[in-house]
Amino acid sequence: METSPVVAGVDGSAASLDAVAVAAREAKLRGCGLRVVHAFLWPAFGAYPGSAAMLPGDTALRDEAEKVVADAVAHARETAPGVRADGALVTGEVVRVLVEETENAQLAVVAGRGLGAFVRLLVGSTAAALSAYGHCPVLVVRGGGPGPGGPVLLAVDGSPAGAAAVDFAFAEAARRDAGLVAMHVWSAWTRYSPRAGNPARTAAEGPAAEGDRVLAEAVAGAETAYPGVRAERTAVEGSARELLIEASKDAGLLVTGARGHGGFAGLLLGSVSHALLQHAHCPVAVVRGAGERP
Structure with missing residues (x-):
């Protein structure tokens, strides 16, 4: 309890x-x-x-x-x-x-x-x-609340601060006995940002493989901690805002970090998180990382 x-x-x-x-x-x-x-x-x-x-x-x-x-x-x-x-x-x-x-x-x-x-x-x-x-x-x-049986949709950006959102999403899926969809959206910015990882490895593996790797590493610990959660991984290229908003149509809850790789240091709420609050089709949980406390 x-x-x-x-x-x-x-x-x-x-x-x-x-x-x-x-x-x-x-x-x-x-x-x-x-x-x-x-x-x-x-x-x-x-x-x-x-x-x-x-x-x-x-x-x-x-x-x-x-x-x-x-x-x-x-x-x-x-x-x-x-x-x-x-x-x-x-x-x-x-x-x-x-x-x-x-x-x-x-x-x-x-x-x-x-x-x-x-x-x-x-x-x-x-x-x-x-x-x-x-x-x-x-x-x-937003609206009448989480729909019955809808999966938890987790926005994964691969940033250290996003680990708190991953843990929260898996815990929430376990409480609800719901499935979980972990989505990582990659683009030219996330591939080549100095904060995004190893550009040389990205070039060697290819962007799609790099996206799969970022997603797998981000959720590995939570998958072990919550073996009963039915987790699906999807890494896609495009606009994080547009793809996550579209995916939220089928979700019971969308979980996002407050600010990821693309956030400016002085902002406490990133542009993607703000867009999800504005336009998602289901409730949105914003989870701050340990180093992001105001």
């Missing part, structure tokens, strides 16, 4: 209830508790700090915020009977609150879009920021 909780961020939207349902199932799979968190800020309305208008009490705003939490907890218990779910109303800005919550969580779950997202954005600012700055893996729920 894993003791650290799964944390779910809620804002009262239907999308956040979908995320709570996914979080409840994840908590039950892990044998841990679920902590449902709603970040609450008092609007000023011209009131000065410390005035009666700003004090918590029997106000409509406070009551509504508490109802958001209570409804989400009830939804979690209904979705996953037996799960230990509790709720918390935390005063503060939503990203700051949720990032702090991830310090003591094993997984954070949020909706791709909620009440605060602009209509034209495919993924909300909260989901993107939490994926970049969270201290634990972040699962961003």
Whole structure:
């Protein structure tokens, strides 16, 4: 049994209830508790700090915020009977609150879009920021959540930081009793980047063989650690964004590292990871490597 909780961020939207349902199932799979968190800020309305208008009490705003939490907890218990779910109303800005919550969580779950997202954005600012700055893996729920029986799709880039995503994906497949598809997408950039490996060996083996080798080396340890996971490997040439998004149509969950070989050192969320959050057809788990903590 894993003791650290799964944390779910809620804002009262239907999308956040979908995320709570996914979080409840994840908590039950892990044998841990679920902590449902709603970040609450008092609007000023011209009131000065410390005035009666700003004090918590029997106000409509406070009551509504508490109802958001209570409804989400009830939804979690209904979705996953037996799960230990509790709720918390935390005063503060939503990203700051949720990032702090991830310090003591094993997984954070949020909706791709909620009440605060602009209509034209495919993924909300909260989901993107939490994926970049969270201290634990972040699962961003798009649509109604993982489809039953869908395999875990693992994006493999061969970088050392990506090892955490590999371990997470295999563990998730084992919990779900689901298959796993490990996909490595190679291109001219990944073949010849100084960080990509041995250019001489790539030239000798050929790019396709190099792609197969990178993929095999990346998942070898996890395949040994999780012998019961039905793992399929596929190494293909093309655009990582396009091919992974297309493959996500058949997946129950897509797992990616935060930043791989192509990431700039100052970025906490790489361009491929961000594209997957925007356009994947299934929930996306972003897993940071040990050296990528904010």
